[in-house]
Amino acid sequence: MAEIRTNKSTLNRGITVPSLIFIVVTSFLAALFPEQTGAVLDQIKHFIFVNLNWVYVWSVTIFVFFMFYLILSKYGNIKLGNNDSKPQHSYFSWISMLFAAGMGIGLMYFSVAEPMQHYSNPIFADLDPISRAKNAQLYTFFHWGIHAWAIYGIVGLSLSYFTYRYKLPLSLRSCFYPLLKERIHGVWGNVIDIFALCSTVFGITTTLGFGVVQINSGLVNMNIFPDTSFSYQIIIVAVLVAASILSAVTGVSKGIKILSGINIVAVIFLLIFVIAVGPTTLLIGSFTEGLGNYISSFIELTFNTHSYKTDELPWFYDWTILYWAWWISWAPYVGLFIAKISQGRTIRGFVAAVLIIPTMFNFIWMTVFGNSAMWADRTIADGTLSSIAGNPDVLMFRFLEYLPLSGITSFLVIFIIIIFFVTSADSGILVMDSIATKNSSKSSKLQIALWGVLLAIISLVLLNAGGLDALQSMTLITALPFSVIMILFIVSLVKALRIDYKYYDRDFSATTDLWSSDTWEDKLNQIVTFKNRSAIDNFINTTVKMAFEEMKAVLSKYEITSQINTYQKPNRIELEIHYDVLNNFIYGVRTESRNLPDYFLNEENLPDANSDKSFYPLSYFGDNRQGYSVLYFTKNELITDVLKHYERYLKLTSEEKNVMFISRNRHLKKLQKVKQKLKN
Structure with a gap:
């Protein structure tokens, strides 16, 4: 009986059943009719990006300035938990885990590709090569900097606060408690969590699918696999998802924590190597200049909609708006995971760390790889890297060929991508199970493993059918309503913080001063x-x-x-x-x-x-x-x-x-x- 009770499902039917129906139907539509589904979803996405891009611009702007306000406000000393609570994880482990979950494979996929694509984009062709390189660095900083982490921070902070301070479930529904009160436990709460679960599955599936393609390309580049056929992608998915499941069932404090620590060390080693063998003086100087350029252009970048430069609008939609939509669509998953590991920190410490530390690392990383690639393209590659800028699957490996020990560094890149793949997948598996069970801590290992199997099946089906782009469009479309939901998070959080501060700041009634x-x-x-x-x-x-x-x-x-x-x-x-x-x-x-x-x-x-x-x-x-x-x-x-x-x-x-x-x-x-x- 004890064994049966242990293996009993903890899934909440009101959340899980509707979510799985929607996920399966959408995935198979994308797989069976990839072109038709992709075309319809792409039209919807295009309409939103062209006509409602201001929603993304204003939403992200509000997120950024609200986070700055919290750092400077009287609410900064409020703990994410009881007033005497302590952080569960060391600072290094905490930063490593939120970094691995928040950016992960994207850093390896876009660190060379994005700067090179900005650098070679025809709309910036009238600039000289040095100006194009500065421009590419500035926009890469913009897309991977404070704005991205402010999006994650809003969700992570709201979840952490209401979970550990109010003792509510680690669920998006909990962020609406000051507005909905006990109604969060009913239909409205289920709708919010269904949205979060579907968004998480779609976001992780598409990212992991692109990660598999890059790993496959790297293995072909190193002559380990003969080609990028689907059979080899099955092997990659099977091995990596199995590792992800194993990591997930061991829990945050073991598998994910250990892998994140290993990964951050490997990333730093690769970073130092490229700095040492690349154009060192240029990289240090360009980082300093690029950081100053970013700070001085921060307000202009934040509010710039390119309305007066119509020739730049397609680029604006395909980069800035797409990035804002992408970060917002990932926010439920990343925010839930960040909240899961952030108990005991102060609001000021949480916000400052989430905004500044990953942002600075991203800037260093993008400067080193992006500027090294642009330097190589100008000086020794004779434009070769620019010519393949639109193929990010192989661009990183082609760039490394212009540096010493390219075989070793290519292997290290694949190793880092694999670890990022596993840490993204295992944290995603735990988040999906947490949403579907309303944060139950009694889920069986079999149940957790089934979420990993679901990710693997959907990824392989879409990879084989070519439906990843359609699912990606679906993910980006969901970002529009979720940006509005995040604004409501802020309203709810402000209301709760005001009550919280007054509660703990309230002194004895003046009536009691004269009592004897x-x-x-x-x-x-x-x-x-x-x-x-x-x-x-x-x-x-x-x-x-x-x-x-x-x-x-x-x-x-x-x-x-x-x-x-x-x-x-x-x-x-x-x-x-x-x-x-x-x-x-x-x-x-x-x-x-x-x-x-x-x-x-x-x-x-x-x-x-x-x-x-x-x-x-x-x-x-x-x-x-x-x-x-x-x-x-x-x-x-x-x-x-x-x-x-x-x-x-x-x-x-x-x-x-x-x-x-x-x-x-x-x-x-x-x-x-x-x-x-x-x-x-």
Whole structure:
């Protein structure tokens, strides 16, 4: 029985069944009718990119500036977890894992290809070679820099916060809790998670498919495989997915963590080698200049839509908008994985690390490989690399042929791509299982393995049928609605952070300042007894009124004229001291109410309430400062509180620097005098 219980599926049917139906139908349409499906989806994608590209531009801009705001805001010290929680992983392991999941194969696929394609693009042909190289580096930085990681950061931060701070499931639905409350556990929550699961499967499948093609090309280039036929791709997928499944079932702290660490070391070794044997001085100088160019052009790049240069619009759609859509489509998967490994970090530490560290590494990597390739193309390759810029599958290996030890470095590149493949797939498998099970920690190894098998089958079917492009278009189309969802994440996160900050920053009520132990039983009785409107009205008409009348009588002895004002709706009373030039001093108390939540009313060990509203007497002041409940004050304590505010008033009015705040009546007096003169 124990064994049966252990192997029981933890899948949530409301999420898994609709998701699998949509995934299978879409994949087989792309496989059976690749040209027709691709054409339809490409038309939809083209329409979105041309007519709704501003949605991507503004969304990504909002993401970037919101992340900067969080670094500088008062919310930066809030922990992603309990206030005393500690990070689960070392800083190096954490950075290695989020980097491997966030960029992975893309770094190997585009590090030479993208700069070379910008460098050789006909729309920049009027520039000289050096200017084209600078331009290529700038746009590569732009596409792989802060904007990309801000997209991942929004999802990762939102998930981390609501999972570890609010104790909600590690699921996209949890990010809507401040907006939807308990409805996240119903149909709306399922719809959100279905979207996330489908987006994750499509994004990982297409990326892994392209990764398989590049690995195959590299093995052919090294004469290990004779060609790039489908039979060899089956072998690659079978071996790598098996390794991914093995890594996934061992968990984040073992397989993924170890592989990410190995990979980052291999990447750094390859990077140092290219710097050493390549144009070292050029690379160091171009990185410095490129970083400065990126910083100085940051705002212009962010808001540039190329509207005034119509010849650049196709390039803008095919690069910048496609990248924003691609990063957004990957955000559910990468964000979920980043959240899974980020418990215990502060918001400021999370955002700063996610934005800056991977971005700087990307810049170094793209500078070294991209600028080395452009340098080689200008000096020793005689334009050969430019001529094959449109074939990124082999471009990296062709570039390495112009450097020493090309056989060893090509093998190292394949090794790195394989590790990236495995770390992307195994983290994706865990994320898919997490979404489908609403973050269950009891999934069997067989169930986790089945997600890997699903990825392998879909990848192979689409590779054989040529349907990867169609699935990629589908993935990019889903980025449009998800960009709107991410905006709602920000709204929800801001609402939650404000509540969070006020909760932990809130001090004891001002009412408690004057308490003594002599009347503690009376105070306890007042605390646990909820008042209705008539009880509060009675408190105002007796205790508060007697306190004000006693004060008025004593003030008259000092020749200070005051009056007591009473009002009916809402019931309120105030003590007012009139002045000629200064603003009048006012201390008032009025009846207010607040709604009591259902969980509070139903909790047996909380004070009983007779209705869903609780009434209390709220103080208010002539200068519109925030008041507080005076319910627990005795008459003498209330008088003492009025005196505290009166002493503050006199101190402020005696300082000339406060004239704009305490002498508004002065302007009214002057205006009245002018009107009187005009009448006369």
